[in-house]
Amino acid sequence: MTVVCLAYAPIAVTELWPYARPGAPALGEWLLGRSVSPEFVAEAVRDRMGPYSRSLAPLILHSVLGGLLMLLGPVQLLTALRRRVRLHRITGTVFAVTVYVSMAGAALYLVRTPPEQAFSGAAFWIVLATILVGTVGSVSLGVLAAIRGLPDLHQRWMLLCYGFLMTAPLLRLEWGFLPSLYPGLSIQDINRVAIMHLGALVSFGALLASRALDRRATVPGVTGTWCPAPVMAAVHLAGAAGLAWTTVAFLDHGAGGRRLLLAYVVPYAVTYAVIVVRAARARVRGADWAREEWRMHLAALCLAPAFSAVTVPVLERTMGLDRLTALVAGVGTGCGVLAYAAVTVVSLRVLHGRELLKRQRPFAERPATGPAPVSVAAREGDHR
Known part of the structure; x- marks a missing residue:
């Protein structure tokens, strides 16, 4: 992660300079032109020129600060692991403020740009908006957990926040990799393939990091389970139904639909298998x-495919999208949204355990009530 962040930071800082001043150096375009083709780069620049020109200043702010966040993330992780508390708090404050300002720039772009006119279309716009909400929500809850003295929850939310931020460098990596796997695809089609699994990938990475850093076998106050066998059976049935519906919907769109389905199902199956084995x-x-x-x-x-299946018709009716665009957007946001919900439930689980301990403590500490015991000698003296 540190290597990817350090490599992407200068790319993020310089990425949008040519849009403001033609001919300005852009490391990302230079690398992409040599790893894919100059024609692919020219197509990407052409497709982004119109949407970006309406909000160039906010986007440059977003991009430059995004490069700073790529550097602050590893710093935060290393200071936490080395228990440099003061430095961790200072850089954490800078990190949170930078996230808010950077995401404000992205929000201005999304607000000013109609979804159908955004770079790579409405589905990409919806996924970007979802990532923005998830990033801001995660960092806000992470800061709140730190203020309340909940380091375990703070850690989980901040890792999820940084996972959402990692979609930017990972997308650029896919720009360099996917054209060799699918030669001839446009930048819009490449982005559609990428968003099929990026949300699942980064949220799964945040989960792996959280579990690697949390060595506790038990948590005070947390007993039993919120996921008994009937609940797990129900969510598996819902997930199977949602996955079946999604599969049929993608297969209705020919070779392009099969390509998108493969990009979604394979990472999903790997993630499912790893979680089952770890549990x-x-x-x-x-x-x-x-x-x-x-x-x-x-x-x-398991619930992610069901969520996507329900979201697709909602997007069709509320935003006037065609079926394929709504399908890509619904599936592209499903795993990320449900991962956010999972971290929320985990947080509630920990808070519920703490509340149970607080309620039990007064009863354990309360002195025994009733008349004070009288010694045998005292009773005999009274009798005499």
Whole structure:
């Protein structure tokens, strides 16, 4: 992650300079032109020129600060691991402020640009808006958890926030990789393939990081499970139904639909398999909290296709989208939205355990009531 961030930071800072001043150096365009083709770069620039020209200043602000965030993320992780508390708090404050200002620039672009006129179309616009909301919401809840003295929840929310930010460098990597896998595809089609799994990929990475940093076998106050067998059976049925509907919907769109379905199903299956194995291993070694968190994320992953299936007709009716565009947008946002919901449920699980401990503590500390015990000698003296 650190290598990717350090490599992408100068690309992010210089990415939009040529749009403001033609001929200005842009490291990303130079690298992409040599890894793919100059024609692919020219197409990407041409498609972005119109939408970006309406909000160039906010987008440059967003891009430059995005490069700074790529540097601050590894700094935050390293200071947390090395327990440099003061430095971690200072850089964390800078990180949070930078996220807000950078996302404000992106929000201005989205507000000023109609979805159908955005770079790579309405589906890409919807996915970008979802990432923006998830990033701002995650950093806000992460800051709130830090203020309330909840480091375990702070860690989870900040990792999820940075996962959403990592969609930018990972998308650029896919720009360099996917054209060799699918030669001849336009930049819009490449972006559609990428957003099929980027949300699932970054949220899964945040989950792996959270579990790697949390070595606790149990959490005080957390007993039992919020995901018993009937709940898991129900979410698996809902997920299977949603996945079946999604599969049929994509297959109705020929070769392009099959390509998009493959880009979604393969990472989804890998993610599902890893979570199931990790939950089983946690059960074997008696790590109840790890097993519970894995199961909550598994339930959310199962519900993602069902969420997407419900979202597609809503997008069609409310935004006037065609079926394929609504399908790409609904599927592209499903795993990210449900991962956000899973972290929310995990947070509520921890807070519920803390509340139970608070309620039990007064009863444990309360002194016994009733008359004070009288010694045998005192009773005999009274009798005499």
